[in-house]
Amino acid sequence: MTGGQVKVFGKAIQTLSRVSDELWLDPSEKGLALRSVNSCHSTYGYVLFSSVFFQHYQWSPSATITDSDIPLNLNCKLAIKSILPIFRCLNYLERSIEKCTMVARSDRCRVVIQFFGRHGIKRTHNVYFQDCQPLKILFEKSLCANILMIKPRLLAEAIALLTSNQEEVTFSVTPENFCLKSSSGESLDLTSSVYSEMSFGPEEFDFFQVGLDTEITFCFKELKGILTFSEVMHAPIAIYFDFPGKPVVLSVEDMLLEASFILATLLDYPSRTSSPQSLRLSQARRSDPTLSGAQEGKSRVSQTPESISRAAPKRLFPKDPPDSSSAAETRRASASQDDISEVPESVVSDMEEGQSPSPLRKFSCMFFGAVSCEQQEHANHPLGSLAVASDSEQDASG
Amino acid sequence: MPLLTQYNEDEYEQYCLVASLDNVRNLSTVLKAIHFKEHATCFATKNGIKVTVENAKCVQANAFIQADVFQEFIIQEESVTFRINLTILLDCLSIFGSSPTPGTLTALRMCYQGYGHPLMLFLEEGGVVTVCKITTQEPEDTLDFDFCSTNVMNKIILQSEGLREAFSELDMTGDVLQITVSPDKPYFRLSTFGNAGNSHLDYPKDSDLVEAFHCNKTQINRYKLSLLKPSTKALALSCKVSIRTDNRGFLSLQYMIRNEDGQICFVEYYCCPDEEVPES
Numbered sequence: 001m002t003g004g005q006v007k008v009f010g011k012a013i014q015t016l017s018r019v020s021d022e023l024w025l026d027p028s029e030k031g032l033a034l035r036s037v038n039s040c041h042s043t044y045g046y047v048l049f050s051s052v053f054f055q056h057y058q059w060s061p062s063a064t065i066t067d068s069d070i071p072l073n074l075n076c077k078l079a080i081k082s083i084l085p086i087f088r089c090l091n092y093l094e095r096s097i098e099k100c101t102m103v104a105r106s107d108r109c110r111v112v113i114q115f116f117g118r119h120g121i122k123r124t125h126n127v128y129f130q131d132c133q134p135l136k137i138l139f140e141k142s143l144c145a146n147i148l149m150i151k152p153r154l155l156a157e158a159i160a161l162l163t164s165n166q167e168e169v170t171f172s173v174t175p176e177n178f179c180l181k182s183s184s185g186e187s188l189d190l191t192s193s194v195y196s197e198m199s200f201g202p203e204e205f206d207f208f209q210v211g212l213d214t215e216i217t218f219c220f221k222e223l224k225g226i227l228t229f230s231e232v233m234h235a236p237i238a239i240y241f242d243f244p245g246k247p248v249v250l251s252v253e254d255m256l257l258e259a260s261f262i263l264a265t266l267l268d269y270p271s272r273t274s275s276p277q278s279l280r281l282s283q284a285r286r287s288d289p290t291l292s293g294a295q296e297g298k299s300r301v302s303q304t305p306e307s308i309s310r311a312a313p314k315r316l317f318p319k320d321p322p323d324s325s326s327a328a329e330t331r332r333a334s335a336s337q338d339d340i341s342e343v344p345e346s347v348v349s350d351m352e353e354g355q356s357p358s359p360l361r362k363f364s365c366m367f368f369g370a371v372s373c374e375q376q377e378h379a380n381h382p383l384g385s386l387a388v389a390s391d392s393e394q395d396a397s398g
Numbered sequence: 399m400p401l402l403t404q405y406n407e408d409e410y411e412q413y414c415l416v417a418s419l420d421n422v423r424n425l426s427t428v429l430k431a432i433h434f435k436e437h438a439t440c441f442a443t444k445n446g447i448k449v450t451v452e453n454a455k456c457v458q459a460n461a462f463i464q465a466d467v468f469q470e471f472i473i474q475e476e477s478v479t480f481r482i483n484l485t486i487l488l489d490c491l492s493i494f495g496s497s498p499t500p501g502t503l504t505a506l507r508m509c510y511q512g513y514g515h516p517l518m519l520f521l522e523e524g525g526v527v528t529v530c531k532i533t534t535q536e537p538e539d540t541l542d543f544d545f546c547s548t549n550v551m552n553k554i555i556l557q558s559e560g561l562r563e564a565f566s567e568l569d570m571t572g573d574v575l576q577i578t579v580s581p582d583k584p585y586f587r588l589s590t591f592g593n594a595g596n597s598h599l600d601y602p603k604d605s606d607l608v609e610a611f612h613c614n615k616t617q618i619n620r621y622k623l624s625l626l627k628p629s630t631k632a633l634a635l636s637c638k639v640s641i642r643t644d645n646r647g648f649l650s651l652q653y654m655i656r657n658e659d660g661q662i663c664f665v666e667y668y669c670c671p672d673e674e675v676p677e678s
Contacts, residue, residue: 082595089566110595119560120602122584127595 001054001102006115007094010087011232012047012259017080018225019045019261025076025104025111025129031057031257036080042264043222053256076104076111077132086113086125141240141249141260145211146173148239150204152230152252155180155237158198159224168266169223171241171248172215177201178208206236214243217266226250226261233257241265415442415478415510418470422506422521424657425463426491429484431635431655431665432459434628438484439537442510443477450540451484457625458541459632460666467661470507478510480534482517490530494523510534543668549644552579553612554586558636558653560607564588564599565630572596574672575623579643580616586641590623609638619647620672629653632665647671 001009016023016036020043026033031050037043051057087093099116109131115123141147162169162182172179178200202208230237230252241248245267252259419425432438432451441448446464465471494504502523509518519530576589584600586608603611629651633639636653643649651667 082592086597119607120605121560121607122598122600122602124598124600125595126597 001100003094003097005053005055006087006097006100007090008232008257009049009100010090010093011229012049012257013080013083013087014090015225015229015259016045016047017084018222019043021080023078023080023083024132025078027076027104043219044262045222045259046261047257047259049257050255077130078111078127082127083111083113086127141238141251144240144242144246144249146214146239146241147207147209148173148178148205149207149236150200150239151206152227152235152237154200154204156227156231158200159220159227161198162196162220167220168217169220170215170217171239173210174213175202175210178205207238212242214241216241216244216246216248218248218263222261222263223250226252226259229259233259412511413472413509414474414512415508416470416472417442417447417468417508419467419506419508420469420503421658422491422504424467424659424661424663425506426488427635427657428461428463428655428663428665429488429491431632431653432461432628433484433488433631434459436483436485437481437535438487439479439481439540441477441479442473444473446471449484452541453625453628455541456622456670457628458543458668459628460668462664462666464661464663467657467663478512479537480510480513480517481537482532482534486532487517490519490521490532493521493528493530494526541668543648543650545642545644545648545650545668549646550642550650551613551615551645552617552641552643553610554579554608554641555610556601556639556641557607557609558633558639560601560605561639561641562630562633565633573623574620575626576618576620577641577643577649578616578618579613581613582616585611585613610640617643617647619643619649621649621669622672625669626667629667632667636665 012034013023016034019036020038022036024033024035026035029051031048031053033046033048036045093115096117097115098118101112101114101116103112103114104110109128111127111129113125113127117123158180159169162180168182170179170181172181180198180200182196227237233252233254235252235254238251238253239248240251244265246265247262248265250261250263429438429449432449435451435453437451439450441450444465446462446467449461449463451459491506504521504523507520509520511518514534516531516533519528519532521528521530572590572592574591576587576591578584578587578589580587584598585603586601588599590597601608632651632653632655636655638654640652640654641649642652648671649667649669651669653665653667655663655665657663
């Protein structure tokens with residue numbers, strides 16, 4: 001990589017550092033992918049640098065199982081706090097670095113990053129990693145009803161008008177209008193927040209397809225990071241979404257690299273009150289993991305992304321008529337911030353308790369629908385999970 | 399100088415040390431470079447003034463202000479020594495403000511009457527005169543690092559620009575700095591070690607940042623970063639730095655600082671090595 005490429009690469013790392021404290025390096029024949037998912041699995045970041053992004057890119061399987069043709073990929077998880085300082089001063093790096101090389105060695109569990117700068121100065125960083133299966137999530141964004149494409153500068157200028165202490169932001173769309181709002185939930189406290197709203201016409205967008213009038217609310221912090229990254233790439237940002245509770249995908253594509261960020265959205269509008277009855281019902285549902293697991297075991301891989309939603313448990317009984325009225329109240333109650341923060345933890349812990357020890361345990365929430373499939377195949381074929389991932393990727397590209 | 403007209407020769411007799419500067423920043427800038435402890439020891443001889451600061455008996459900083467830097471430098475005794483609160487001294491030196499205003503200079507006359515007397519500072523700017531009296535204390539014994547040039551094993555002279563980069567980049571990753579000097583590659587290497595990795599900064603000896611490279615034998619030593627961090631103030635002000643290590647692993651950093659009038663002052667840092675656990 002040259003100085004300019006180091007800057008783009010560093011920006012990707014800085015953007016992913018807002019998602020999580022951990023980062024996966026996932027090299028493959030197509031290029032080098034960086035992946036990151038936050039602790040409550042509500043945000044997933046993915047950046048793929050194609051092999052032509054680099055002046056020289058070499059990838060080879062680290063080992064091959066003799067009884068199978070499937071190569072073992074490098075499983076490389078880094079702590080963000082180890083790699084982020086290396087790419088901290090990006091403007092300085094762009095000016096002073098003539099060349100950068102990255103070498104990952106699976107036998108020594110370390111990544112060697114070398115900068116060759118002016119005056120012959122060479123800087124070498126050895127970063128150790130854990131051997132850990134990279135997580136992968138598949139989400140068919142082209143199936144979303146709403147697809148928008150806009151220059152990141154326009155959206156960044158609008159975002160700048162929101163107060164910086166906003167935690168969430170709302171997109172509201174109709175076929176004639178796009179509206180950006182600060183989260184209306186905070187208007188309950190009139191002394192501490194300013195409600196802001198900005199409207200755009202479809203002409204501001206490079207692409208504007210609204211098949212479903214809707215309003216989605218998601219984390220503001222990640223959006224700012226993604227916009228900063230888009231501006232560095234000088235590429236328009238694409239936004240894919242459906243309705244509240246389904247994830248929103250923010251995507252940037254270039255000839256050299258593509259980046260996607262999948263963010264959970266609030267399930268419903270924040271409610272002003274949450275009744276004790278609704279809370280009790282929520283707890284009752286959470287205490288029945290066996291039934292939840294059984295039902296979800298029948299779902300297909302394509303439904304996996306729904307688990308990104310913060311209130312995923314609330315969707316476990318969509319067609320249960322006797323609870324329909326109280327389910328509505330439960331759904332509304334879950335939108336409040338307290339419930340949102342509680343739900344993911346209990347979901348993860350419930351899943352972990354209900355399943356046998358597994359290397360994929362910590363990702364059970366992310367792969368909720370896929371875990372059982374992989375486990376079944378794992379019993380038959382030792383490398384079944386890799387095969388499943390490989391097949392799914394081909395389906396996605398096809 | 400207006401200050402001069404207020405005194406006559408007879409008054410000089412009572413002071414054993416008189417030093418005058420047209421621009422007080424020529425002194426305060428250098429003293430800030432060694433300001434990492436509250437107290438300093440001042441030594442004055444006919445050659446100038448040396449100000450010494452120490453920490454934990456493992457690191458020592460010396461600032462040398464040569465007599466030529468002063469417009470007036472009078473010393474009645476062979477040497478004058480006292481201990482003083484450096485924080486208060488620096489506050490007094492910048493009593494008219496520390497930011498350089500074009501065309502505005504603060505003149506300084508510093509007088510010391512001898513043992514037990516305060517250090518007198520007469521500062522004048524724009525016709526306003528401020529008099530400060532700073533209590534002096536009994537000088538404490540300062541370390542003699544016994545850094546003889548005959549024992550120096552390795553010596554490198556670098557443009558400060560190159561070393562500033564190192565300290566800004568390597569600073570955050572660990573608690574020790576390892577210095578490797580070798581006649582072969584990597585010649586001059588700075589290393590830090592963290593929880594999840596390590597970093598090395600290599601300088602080739604033929605780099606245009608390297609003015610001199612004298613090394614006969616490979617030497618690897620470690621130093622606590624917390625002891626070296628204060629020297630980054632001097633590094634930021636300096637244009638050149640001489641890095642020397644002796645046969646005991648003691649580190650000497652000599653910073654050449656050019657003041658606003660183009661004169662040269664030196665700031666010197668000595669540091670003891672950490673327990674030796676070399677790691678390439």
